[in-house]
Amino acid sequence: MPELPEVQTTVNQLNRAVSGRTITDAWMDQKKPVNTGSNLSWPGIRKAVIGQRLAAVTRRAKYIVFNLDNGAKLWVHQKMTGHLLVGRNPSDNHGEQFIRVRWTLDDGQQIGFCDIRRFGRIILTKNDKEIATVTELAALGPEPLELSREEFQALFAKKRGLIKPTLMNPAFIVGIGNIYADEILHRAGVHPFRPIPALSPKNTSDIYDHMKEILAAAIAAGGSSTDDYRTPAGAEGGYQDHHRAYQHTGQPCTICRRGTIERAMRNGRSSHFCATHQL
DNA sequence: GTCGATGTTATCAA
């Protein structure tokens, strides 16, 4: 799965479903394991979580964070095709086929990690001090929904490079991926490959406004299901119906009503935009 | 059977 709104939707639903419960067992498919990083291997993670109570489920960047009673945190990154499911028999449109990891809870529910391509990652930190020692956690940039306009604009001050890859760079700002970068820039009227030094203060201000608005609306809609993403209950999100650029190639632009959405490949990723009003 | 595309991101080379 994917981006901030999908992760936040997952976190909201999981938190409601499992906070206060205790983990009684943990299983990983040994033939198709999920990467645990260099910090602690699966047997260590398994041992560390069994018997622990889940105080709360929170989000940092695109990580789902299970906060355990003893101060340890279990971080799950879903990367491209992962998603977490919860219930007595958690499954999605694929059934149980791609569930690589299961955590069993004391009320009979399970949390399942469905990860088709197995790009996902599971990390355990024993305490908050340890977080700084884990490279991929220590390097995370600021949260878009917590930034003031001034802070957001200050980020661009010394920055070079192109706007879209930068918005998608988690060291610069977290949570924004290909879908939402396309949608934000489409509404803000900024071409995805525009160099940052060429952005006006109004451009960055517009990007800020649409970033906040689109992320909030997408969270409210339960995220975007363009392919594999499902909520923890196995349902589709609703925000894909509000996309105006992403996967709208060849369709009339609904912002300027003059152009047509085109698609361009760059760095192995596709970008969707309207060259008529995105300058 | 083959090819291309897919929502992520760390890493390494230029």
Add this chain to the structure above:
DNA sequence: TTTGATAACATCGA
């Protein structure tokens, strides 16, 4: 410093 390619892996559809 920045960027671009590559690699992790698997599926689906043309």
